[in-house]
Amino acid sequence: MGADRSYAYGAAAGLLGDLLLGDPQRMHPVAAFGRAAGRVERVLWHDHRGWGALHTLVCAGGATALGALAARAVRPRPAASAALTAAATWAVVGGTSLAREASAVGRALERGDLAAARARLPHLCGRDPEALDADAIARAVVESVAENTSDAVVGALVWGAVAGVPGLLGFRAVNTLDAMVGHKSPRLRRFGWASARLDDAAGWPGARLTAVLAVLAGDDPRGAVRAWRADAHRHPSPNAGPVEASFAGALGVRLGGTLSYGGRIEHRPVLNGTGRPVEVADIGRAVRLSRRVGLLALGVTVAGRLIKRGRGR
Numbered sequence: 001m002g003a004d005r006s007y008a009y010g011a012a013a014g015l016l017g018d019l020l021l022g023d024p025q026r027m028h029p030v031a032a033f034g035r036a037a038g039r040v041e042r043v044l045w046h047d048h049r050g051w052g053a054l055h056t057l058v059c060a061g062g063a064t065a066l067g068a069l070a071a072r073a074v075r076p077r078p079a080a081s082a083a084l085t086a087a088a089t090w091a092v093v094g095g096t097s098l099a100r101e102a103s104a105v106g107r108a109l110e111r112g113d114l115a116a117a118r119a120r121l122p123h124l125c126g127r128d129p130e131a132l133d134a135d136a137i138a139r140a141v142v143e144s145v146a147e148n149t150s151d152a153v154v155g156a157l158v159w160g161a162v163a164g165v166p167g168l169l170g171f172r173a174v175n176t177l178d179a180m181v182g183h184k185s186p187r188l189r190r191f192g193w194a195s196a197r198l199d200d201a202a203g204w205p206g207a208r209l210t211a212v213l214a215v216l217a218g219d220d221p222r223g224a225v226r227a228w229r230a231d232a233h234r235h236p237s238p239n240a241g242p243v244e245a246s247f248a249g250a251l252g253v254r255l256g257g258t259l260s261y262g263g264r265i266e267h268r269p270v271l272n273g274t275g276r277p278v279e280v281a282d283i284g285r286a287v288r289l290s291r292r293v294g295l296l297a298l299g300v301t302v303a304g305r306l307i308k309r310g311r312g313r
Contacts, residue, residue, distance in 0.1 A: 003081065008302045010082040011160055014089020015298050022096035029091040033063060034176055041181065045191055052181070052191035056198055059177055064170035071165040088165045092172035094152035095294045098124075099287045102141050106283035109134050124148075126183075127259055136259075139278040142286045143255050146214075146247035147240045149290040151175050154213070154297040155206025161301035174202045200238055207239035209300065210293060211246035217292035218250020219285075225249065227272035231256075234269035241271075248272035250289060253282055 023030075037059045044055045067088065074080035101123045108117035117137050118129035124144040132140065155175070159167035178199035181192035211232070215224040227249030228242055235241030235256070248255040254275040256268045 002078070003075070004306050006078045006081040007085050007160070007164060007305060010085025011089050011157065011298060011302055013082070013086035014091075015093060015095075015157075015294070017086065017090040018093045018096050021090070022100060023094060030094075030172060030176060033059075033173060034180060037173075037177060037180060041191075047187070047190055049190050049193045052188075053194035055181070055191070056174075056177060056194040060170060060173040060195075060198065063173035064166045067164075067166035067169035084165055085160070085168075088168045089156070089160060092156045092168050093294075094148070095290065098145060098148050098152055099291065102145050102283055102287050105137065105141050106280060106287075109138060109280045109283075134280065135277060138280050138283055139255060139257075140259070141283050142247070142251070142253065142278050143244055145283075145286040145290050146244045146255075149214075149247075149293055150207045150210040150239065150243045151203065153290075153294040154210045155203050157294075157297045157301045158206045158209060159202065161305040171202055171206075174199050203239040207243050209297060211242040213293040213296045213300070214243070214246040214250045214289060217296060218247070218289055220250055220252055223249035223252060223272070223275075227275075231269065231271045231273070235271065236268065245271045247286065247289065248275055251282055251285055252276065253278045 037055075040058055041055055044051050044058070070084055071081070074084050101120065105117050105120045105124065108114075108120060114134055114137075117134070118132065121127065121129040121132070121137055121140060125140055127140050129137065152175075156168055156171050159171040161167075163170070174195070177195040178192075180195075181188045182196035182199055183192065211224075211228055215221050215228070218224050224246045227245045230245075231248075232241040232245040235244060244255050248271045252272075252275050254273060254277055255271040257270055258267050
């Protein structure tokens with residue numbers, strides 16, 4: 001069994017593990033990385049981009065190096081290599097947890113339990129839930145499902161196909177650092193700059209592949225392409241824009257608009273303005289689209305790795 005087949009089997013097993021098991025409730029590797037990165041932050045924090053870049057290098061570089069050492073250690077043993085890839089894929093991919101959290105909010109909204117939906121929403125995104133009614137919560141969930149399909153599933157599979165286990169761990173480390181320090185609070189505006197920019201670069205290919213696959217897997221391919229082309233560039237995030245616009249068109253709904261983060265009001269451009277407002281039932285549709293995109297991404301990335309290696313021989 002060659003290295004590429006080991007990767008293919010391992011990645012498929014890891015994604016299957018996520019589908020069947022979801023994230024571990026205790027001792028999650030990503031949570032452990034977050035705690036370690038937090039300790040490094042407390043040591044290195046200065047209100048300066050250079051210190052933030054050092055923080056990013058230490059944390060993301062350390063995770064990538066750990067993956068490289070582990071992959072090198074098992075390289076002579078294909079079965080062990082496949083097992084390592086499976087474990088790494090399962091650890092960094094979060095599609096099932098994303099679907100569970102989104103569905104939990106959706107069920108609360110279906111029951112009319114707005115308080116429960118508001119309490120659960122922070123598991124998905126950082127918006128101020130108390131300022132949202134049922135329709136706004138449903139819209140926030142659909143937008144979060146779209147963006148996290150790229151961040152929590154497709155982007156990891158892309159970098160796994162490119163660089164194996166180091167790529168899987170490195171991408172998740174970069175994405176986690178962005179969530180921790182990449183926002184524009186007064187304390188992190190400069191310190192988190194490097195993490196935010198690196199996350200933009202690392203997420204670029206996965207976001208475009210997610211948008212393409214949403215076109216192929218959605219109910220309205222033409223609408224997805226139209227919304228992507230017309231509106232993606234208007235979004236403040238270079239990666240969330242294509243993904244959210246493509247999902248909006250594929251689902252036939254309107255995303256974007258006014259939202260609140262940490263007491264700060266933002267007026268984001270509307271994506272797929274000809275679509276209808278998001279309804280509670282669209283949460284389930286977005287989750288199903290996300291799952292189809294994830295499975296397609298596995299096939300595309302594994303096939304791309306095998307084809308590339310075949311041409312290189």
